[in-house]
Amino acid sequence: MAAASLLSLSLPKPTILIPKSTASTITTPSVTTFTETLDQKFGRKGIKFSEFDGTQIAELTVRNGSSLKLQLNNAHVTSYKPKVNWKDNDGFEEVLYTTSAAKGGIGLVINYADDNSTSKGVDLSEWIVKDADSDSIDALQVELSCTTSGTLDITYVISLYALSMATAVIIKNNGRKPVDLKTAILSHLKSKNRGGTAIQGLQGCKYCTQPPLTSQFEILSPSEAVKPEDPAWFSLGWEPEKKGGVWSVQDLPLTILKHKVSRVYGAPLEERLKEFYNTPPSKYETIDQGRELFFRVVRMGFEEIYVSSPGSVSEKYGEEYFICTGPATMLAPITIEPGEEWRGAQVIEHDNL
Template identity: 30%
Template sequence: MQVEMVSTDAKDMVEVRYILSLREETLSSELTVSNLKSSSIQMRGGIISHLTVSTPEATFAYGLEGSDFYNRPVFLSNFGIVPPDLSQKRGFGSGQLWGNLGFNGFLTGWDARNQKNGDKGNDSLIESEEMEGEENDNYKNLTEEMSRIYTSAPRDFTIIDRGRRNSVVVGREGFEELYIFSPGSSRESYGMYSFICVGQSAMLKPVTLNPGDAWTGSQHLHNPNL
């Protein structure tokens, strides 16, 4: 099964094409950005996936030893669940609604938010750890709260959930950075809804597109246990 979504911003002359493909054992997310302008643009953003897990204590990231990382505030999304009659109530057209909730946020929302807040979000998480470092554990337990961008991670690594006796191989193309977030095990409210986030990003080093250029980045989640 394959779903394709396309947004063309006529004013800014940038096209974003997103393709979600579901195969027997693999879920792939592919993002293509085309610059139709006569000047260069920079793109910041990423593809983030939520994975349900048994507990953070039983969840491990395998294969990241030696990768450089930066601790960063948790990524916040500008996307939301929109009631079908919202555009009529507020007088938005479909193009305006997409621009306000999605396209502009994908390109600039994270930067603008952190400039406004002075990058002070999640102070407790950032202050409790070194801002940057090198992963020294090849079997990284995700029981502690963490929000990291790995800048030299391998193209493929594995999330292992020993509680469910399950694993997911996470692969990427195009993106140079890997993002991992774990809420840790200290928050009882998660309970049966325990999760972690993994994703591919271009946050620390934005992608530059010259006039007429197109860039593609993708993430692949492969479940070999099916």
């Protein structure tokens, strides 16, 4: 099955592009000719390869001006600026929160289920460009392949459209033994202020306090994400997060993210043993009331949804607020048998225009 066939199930129009298969291994050229070679092989209208401070970057721009930036060496999406209003020059807004140290943005996280350390996890430190494709200049796509993941064959496909972007992962086990993985696509989304930040669409879902997966892109470490907030910042009606392993139900239509939370929305493990059980919705909306922007996050393949907000800790990183969210499989690891593959994807879409 083609690498992007997963996306064709429910991605927004236009039709998803199918990357061309690549039988031969791509040899990474020297730094001095790296971007020039990429442009010769994969460059086309709307897809540009460049270098900044020794980091190779792919820049994608579709016809209406929506754009994204992707660091090639670590598959890190550091910028997504869609057109969100009809103004000619300033109709674009940065969606992602990325620090000067290149933390945040959108990152793919894959950890072995029996290991919580970054040193022994799946090594995602080096990627190569495997293919690129376009449909006119209304849909663009770059396909990356990880060269440092051992017996795992990992393909990561980043797509840009006029009103959406998508990131999809395909993991194949080329080893002789099954592998158990915890994985997520975590997006750090920018918001103008704390009080106007929320998520809509999770009413009725069960959740529990859970630290995020360890990642090279994390702004808050797992321990910092679940550390109780300073009592000096408590406000009327605020209740502290429950301890890990204690399940609650989202009663209200809005999940207010003014204070610190770190949650997994999904079904408790004991419920998953039943023939039928409730799963989180396939999509939900992030709300940035300060900028009057709404974005839908769509999950495919993943069993859970991760949501976190930094609360008062955000002031360490600047005036703007941010949240971290995305599809995840954290509580019950996925098992990939030898010769088999697993697929998952996230789409961020909007109709702010």
